[in-house]
Amino acid sequence: MTGTEAPRPAIVVEHLSKRYGRMLALDDVSLSVGANDMFALLGPNGAGKTTLIHILCTILAPDGGSASVAGFDVKKQAVKARRNIGVVFQEPSLDDRLTAYENLNFHGLVYQVGGAERKQRITEMLELVELSDWRDKLVRTFSSGMKRRLEIARALLHNPRILFLDEPTVGLDAQSRERIWAYLDQLRRQRELCIVVTTHYIEEVENCDRVCIIDHGKILADGTPDALKAAHGSELVRVTPRDKAAAEAIRERYPDAKDGHGGTLVLAVDDVNFIDGFLASFGTRVSQVSLDRPSLESVFLSLTGRELRDKGADEQDRMRAAGRRAGRR
Numbered sequence: 001m002t003g004t005e006a007p008r009p010a011i012v013v014e015h016l017s018k019r020y021g022r023m024l025a026l027d028d029v030s031l032s033v034g035a036n037d038m039f040a041l042l043g044p045n046g047a048g049k050t051t052l053i054h055i056l057c058t059i060l061a062p063d064g065g066s067a068s069v070a071g072f073d074v075k076k077q078a079v080k081a082r083r084n085i086g087v088v089f090q091e092p093s094l095d096d097r098l099t100a101y102e103n104l105n106f107h108g109l110v111y112q113v114g115g116a117e118r119k120q121r122i123t124e125m126l127e128l129v130e131l132s133d134w135r136d137k138l139v140r141t142f143s144s145g146m147k148r149r150l151e152i153a154r155a156l157l158h159n160p161r162i163l164f165l166d167e168p169t170v171g172l173d174a175q176s177r178e179r180i181w182a183y184l185d186q187l188r189r190q191r192e193l194c195i196v197v198t199t200h201y202i203e204e205v206e207n208c209d210r211v212c213i214i215d216h217g218k219i220l221a222d223g224t225p226d227a228l229k230a231a232h233g234s235e236l237v238r239v240t241p242r243d244k245a246a247a248e249a250i251r252e253r254y255p256d257a258k259d260g261h262g263g264t265l266v267l268a269v270d271d272v273n274f275i276d277g278f279l280a281s282f283g284t285r286v287s288q289v290s291l292d293r294p295s296l297e298s299v300f301l302s303l304t305g306r307e308l309r310d311k312g313a314d315e316q317d318r319m320r321a322a323g324r325r326a327g328r329r
């Protein structure tokens with residue numbers, strides 16, 4: 001590459017579509033991701049994130065459009081594309097009966113990483129995810145967070161150019177989630193690596209280079225967190241009505257009020273005097289009022305008309321985590 005050439009994107013997606021029967025899971029999706037980008041796909045359950053990741057990982061064929069990863073077409077050059085990617089799937093895929101080392105070693109063998117290099121990479125990757133002391137322990141003795149970390153180590157073992165992580169932190173406690181993001185940050189500082197991560201935890205994507213908001217199989221917005229906030233964000237006032245009648249009265253006065261989580265109502269405001277006016281009318285009929293600065297949450301709300309973290313998503317998280325625990329038994 002000469003100094004004047006633009007770097008090649010790691011991922012290029014053009015007019016991609018995918019159906020499951022009558023359900024259009026991806027609807028004319030186009031995007032491109034830079035070689036060293038941390039790119040987040042943000043959307044609620046069922047938005048189409050996993051479908052997109054599965055197509056990019058070559059395990060699902062699109063119905064229309066095209067996609068390439070690391071310059072290789074996912075349909076026509078699937079094997080080459082696969083060599084350049086590492087994947088952490090939503091569902092755990094380690095062999096519980098093997099040790100951490102054995103899981104990584106097996107992966108290295110499958111990807112034909114040579115003996116000496118394999119050993120060195122295993123040591124490095126275990127260090128990265130702080131599991132060196134657990135190298136020879138059976139994976140079934142690991143916590144969910146440790147398993148996720150080991151899966152990240154495994155996905156990186158063959159030195160991929162692109163790392164896909166499908167909801168890597170779902171069902172994990174706050175501390176484990178933070179650690180996973182810390183490893184991803186560290187990785188990007190060490191080497192050129194494109195990281196594509198799906199999540200429905202809005203607070204996790206604030207530090208990504210780019211965020212792509214997806215819902216019902218369509219991309220609604222794509223940009224840096226700051227650009228998205230500038231273009232679509234507004235201040236949000238979140239109120240908790242004391243009772244049903246209060247909620248109805250607020251809705252009547254503010255027909256654009258959206259349902260927030262925990263029975264709250266969310267109002268997008270652009271008038272600095274809004275709260276004074278609101279409290280004058282409803283101060284005695286609400287138990288709580290809070291003001292959120294423009295955030296990705298408000299971006300999501302203004303683009304989709306609802307909040308991302310709804311009760312259903314929380315419930316699904318709990319069920320998934322419970323399912324994983326049951327799977328371990």
Ligand SMILES: Nc1ncnc2c1ncn2[C@@H]1O[C@H](COP(=O)(O)OP(=O)(O)OP(=O)(O)O)[C@@H](O)[C@H]1O
Pocket residue numbers: 020023025043044045046047048049050051052167
């Ligand atoms: N194998 C399948 N057969 C039928 N419908 C499917 C299949 N896989 C996904 N879907 C449907 O396609 C839509 C997109 O699903 P997808 O899993 O890609 O979404 P997602 O954003 O990853 O959500 P989640 O976070 O719940 O995984 C959903 O409505 C889902 O129910």
